[in-house]
Amino acid sequence: MFTGPSTYASEVDSIMLFIVASSVALLLIITVVMIYFVFRYNKKRNPVAENIEGNTPLEILWIAIPTVLVMFMFYYGYVAFADIRAVPANSLKVKVLARMWSYSYEYENGKQSDTLFLPNGRATKLDLISADVNHGFFVPAFRIKEDVIAGKINYLVLNPKELGSFDIACSEYCGLNHSLMYSKLVVIPDADFKKWLSDMPKDTIKIAGK
């Protein structure tokens, strides 16, 4: 239903729509019924109240229906989530290096870059490495994030299906310039990516080889 830069992103949006639609329905029911009662059973119209202590079938119903509803929500979330945790066999591997207050990326051949170039149509496993405190690797357009925890390597799978340039932010507070810790994800055609990857400036090779 939605078109996002990845299948996963559209899935998240559909789940969001499902939750928001159910929530709006529930909120409307609660609010409208509440306001209706306040008018209908106003003191002027209904000078004598009636004591009703409960109604067991009704109470069971309003426990059961929301329970079923939230179990659906849980299930959809779980299925979509399981998807992004699975690492496809042929995926590209890139290291994300986070430090106060910038990102850089290192590819398997040792090439380093300040911008995350990725090939279109191929899954990439990102290993998240912090040089200092915790950060949060967040690509809003892809509806994806994972914390970059000091002393621990987390990972994330990104599977773009659209060319373009997307913001990468830091979503875990990391001090002074946390709000400036932006970087870019650029998705390019696979052939261009291969060319870019093998095209190593001399100094990069030196750094990688040291």
Place this chain on the structure above:
Amino acid sequence: MTHQAHDNSYVSYLDYKGKHSGIWAWLLSTDHKRIGLMYLTGIMLFFVAGMSLGFVMKTEMLSRGETLVDAQTYNALFTLHGVIMIFLVIIPGIPAAFGNFFLPIQIGAKDVSFPRLNLFSFWLYMAGGVVALSSLFLQGGPIDTGWTFYVPYSLRTNTNVSLALLAAFLLGFSSILTGLNFITTVHRLRAPGMGFFRMPLFIWALYSTAWIQVIATPVIGITIVLVIVERLFSIGIFDPALGGDPILFQHLFWIYSHPAVYIMILPAMGVVSEIIPTFAKRTIFGYKAIAFSSLAIAFIGYFVWAHHMFTSGMSDLARIIFSLFTFLVAIPSGVKVFNWVATLYKGSIEPRVPFLFVMMFIFLFSIGGLTGLVLGNLATNIHTHGTYFVVAHFHYVMFGGTVIILFGALHYWFPKMFGRMYNEKVATVSVILIFIGFNGLYFTMFILGYMGMPRRYWDYLPEYQLLHTISAIGAYILIAGILLMLHNLWKALRKGPKAVQNPWGGVTLEWTVPSPPPLENFDEIPIITHGPYEFPEAKGVK
């Protein structure tokens, strides 16, 4: 304090002369009502301080780049705002102020079980407040870690983290002691005939809350000590550079701080269960369901802490289990909302000011709860975690829920506590301003968050400009409403007309004693023969 006697036949708790005089008649008083009132004063002062910091933050966010303060100051602002609002306003909040004042009265007791311990809790609260404030001015400067104190940043920063943590430690002790006191009081001091199922629901809520305070708070105490030790001696508990584990800190922190959100909300739910029957003039719908759902929330609430950590790299299994429990804990809260609305059915409703606060609460709290479903769901959580969506969600729950009911409780019990009445028209105007401003301020944040605006950001991308501007205007309207409300109450306190004993026609025990109540509440301990919400004039009373 220059209150004249309101009635010549008795001396109210505001006027009696004890051993001490002047300010000491308050600071050394073991009367639960005076202690409640002192807490209320402290809480409202800290609230205004926190609100002022919020005002500065929203003004900074009016435009991109530096508008009013630099990044370091902004980071200190949201940290202080969070620490004040959480530890000094809403955790003590309703239990410390209104619980202290009304728990003994509602169960027909003369005081709490341990009045001196109660006073000691208040001193700890003050000490915590003083230490927190002093951390601002001592060397090192105001903390900039966020109210969550996440390591390793909180180990690295040069700001006064240890002192702020010490403040939280003292406040935690205050909370534990209040909890102990309330549990004992509920068990030991109920009036003859008041079985557990004849207690007002506010008491059920305070009782459930007290158990969380006693069981969960020690965990944060220990965690705080560990962080201080780590900062001072670099032992290697949390610091990965020394072989420690930063995720361990997050677990420990949330094992307390998640149950703590129920410490914040359950008492508010209790107040709602008081106000609704009083203004609908009928008994509550599903008394036992509401009472047990408090216990259920208190219990399940222990097993959802890691839903704050879905992106921290926990095992996938852990993420799935915590997501499941999170959805389960939503049910008892939903049940309560349905019961409250059902209580209006066939009532005889008089929507006066406290009731308006309750209606506002039901709307705002429902939004807070329902957006919690977005955060409980694994897929949508991953996207919205750490963004303005979360900021909106917790303000809807904590502010729209707890603080709105703190205000509601203040308007409900004001005539009882002070023996004076406020201007209801002005109060109604303030309710409307608060409602409009609140939604302007925070609803925009849901959208900002889903668009990808992270929280704790001093600066933002151009596409977020419009929504931030609307949000700031909402904040100004909200703050105007709150100031109007406070002004109205302040005026009433000084020269409001005298209040009668039972202005709303309530039937719980506090409405059977004079306004303001005398020192030991009751001349004669009442004998309870029926449930808490039996209005004699309603149809179908047994």
